[in-house]
Amino acid sequence: MKILKFGGSSVANPENIIKIKNILTSYEDKIIVVVSAFGGVTDQLINAGELAASQNTAYKNTLKDLETRHLDMVKELIPITLQSSVLSKVKTELNVLETLLEGAFFIGEITPKLSDKIVSFGELLSSYIISENLVSEGLDCDYKDSRELIKTLKVAGKNVVDFESTNTYCKSYFNQNASAITVCPGFIASSHNGDITTLGRGGSDYSAAIYAAALDADVLEIWTDVSGMYTANPKMVKQAKAITHISYEEAMELSHFGAKVLYPPTIQPVLSQGISIIIKNTFKPEEAGTLITKSKNKGGKTVRGISHIGNMALLSLEGPGMVGIPGISKRFFEVLSQADISVVLITQASSEHSICVGISSDDVEKSVEVVNEAFTYEIERGKIKKVIPEKGLAIVALVGDNMKSHQGLSGKMFSTLGKNNVNIRVIAQGASERNISCVINEKDVKKALNALHEEFFEENIKQLNLFVMGVGNVGAKFLNQINSQEKYLKKNLRLNVRVVGISNSRTMFFNEKGINLNDWKNELDSGEKANKDLFIEKVNDLNLRNSIFVDNTASEEIARTYKSFLGNSISVVTCNKIACSSAYDNYASLKSLAREYNAPFLFETNVGAGLPIIDTLKNLIASGDKILKIQAVLSGSLNFVFNNFDDTTTFHDIVKQAQEEGYTEPDPKIDLSGIDVMRKILILARESGHMLEIKDIKNDSFLPQESLATNNNEAFFESLVKYEDDFQKIYGDAKAKNSRLKYVAQFENGQASVGLQEIPKGHDFYNLEGSDNVVLFYTERYPNLPLIIKGAGAGAEVTASGIFADIIRIGNF
The missing domain is CATH 3.40.50.720 (NAD(P)-binding Rossmann-like Domain)
Structure with a gap:
């Protein structure tokens, strides 16, 4: 026998219910089908009850919407010749619901017993309509009300399942029932005196698990709108993948920390009997889903999943009066328990100076009130501080059976978060070492999940x-x-x-x-x-x-x-x-x-465009070398200009060409004034460990003062035409000495300078062509023959490649 549970999204509309029918026809085994209320109906019922209890007549509108939706479902799913009796039954149930809501309206309150009755109608109506649809489609189907099979007891004011009676009722009924398919409502049960009770959050999953355990089923299948449990929330982590096989314990940990396809109590009834659970996708039934079994994850990934719980707050009890005083922890947790406040995470300093717990943000005000009241005596005497909560937090958890046998996972987790500026407020790790949790700002959850998923699941991409x-x-x-x-x-x-x-x-x-x-x-x-x-x-x-x-x-x-x-x-x-x-x-x-x-x-491209000048300098310094002198031609634009300028050209035309071909800044005066080269040698000096300012650099400018004083490109180029004879003289003087003009930067003994120089034949700079740059590093390891870096030092393509190289450096960081 197999137990199949279909959730609210799976039964949200007629189209989805037809998909369920197609899934059921593929089974040859005897099956029990447990269904939730139609998607969103439970929330509507709760809302209607609250409105009625507050004597707000708007509950009637919600009731009308519920009636319309359920009657429309009947009309869509049941052939018109068979609709009469089904519609009659649905209307009768809706009339009872209306009476209950009217009662809540007249008395102005809603008791737990009345609330259970109201919300039970979601599953009662959906299961009945679906069973009638299956019968109308010719399937061998029967309907059984779960209130007749699942019995509850009152324990400490709460309804809990009476498994002894429930198991007896289930075995007795299903041993005699010969139908291939039995549809049962999830979530609802009844007490021994016949009162309707509900099974709480995840109740339909729990109902299915109760049936599976009672009947020793082969498998429990949970059908939902995702293809299993994922390595992370696929809505937040696009690269998340379905986990094919996972242990009970891992599934419980992931469910506890926000994996909403399964609610932890669901697993409890089947856990001791070793009944497998499969999470399947109603909308993609061909996909394998996730198999949950008792077997461990042998040889698989260390971390199986990453999950989180949002809307969390931290509550810290701290003070010198806690140290060495027995019973403080007991009082703290007892106060929270009596206020019906669930504690999700606990951590305590080894000094006993503080205890910190994670709770829902919804419970903060009540928690602060009851804790401060309980410790009034200690607070008034300064032994314990008033509790001040931190809100806007979330818990992120790594989960995996094999985590305890692998060192360094915590370090890897925290390092990954730290690199992405995710501040960790609290850390907790259970003794089983199956879970490592930390509390972070809720705004960082998406970034944290993606960063951790990339680190642990994405093959190091x-x-x-x-x-x-x-x-x-x-x-x-x-x-x-x-x-x-x-x-x-x-x-x-x-x-x-x-x-x-x-x-x-x-x-x-x-x-x-x-x-x-x-x-x-x-x-x-x-x-x-x-x-x-x-x-x-x-x-x-x-x-x-x-x-x-x-x-x-x-x-x-x-x-x-x-x-x-x-x-x-x-x-x-x-x-x-x-x-x-x-x-x-x-x-x-x-x-x-x-x-x-x-x-x-x-900022590699600050000096030499795509040349590895700064990176080389950093490596020299990091390895213990010391810079003695730097000589360099660092302006590709100026090198281009003076390599192309001669007595057959004009200085104006060559500078204009350099600008048009992208060798200069948009304002070419930045290059020709020497300020650009001054910045570059300044950066190299600073990267060498020297505290220089731009004003400390000597600049022997070759430009006339009038050119330097211009305030736009048009005026600047006009001044170049005016002083053409001066530029030709500079060129002629160098040519007469069989030298070439190069704009040279130098740093030595803490002093830096830039300026146009006549470079004789045989010098390392003499044959520098085009827009190439060259840097000579004289160091303690290279005192006589310098370390030379030479190549294209200007141009959009090589500058872009230098930026690209820096991106790759960060990627490898």
């Missing part, structure tokens, strides 16, 4: 969520590179890089599921008006794991936002040199925030 500011020349190239390398990154580097937000100076666009990089320009055009503050707010509100802010601008205003990102554990990757060349205190603060919040702050 790490998802990076990018927010890109600036999608012009460099930014566009960067997005195209990300798009073209998507498959390579997943296959070879185990990285899933998604762009979630983009912005230019006009519009910004977000898509939490990831922006389509084949159509990002159109999506950006359809976005909202760009706003720096709203962009930051949106990034923080999304609160995604492994978030990275990418700055492709040259904006000082955007550079000032880095602190807000790093302070929220959002990594920053930038080609914008302004932040790292700003006041030293700001630079040091950004580096400190990156360390404090475990959020990488990477």
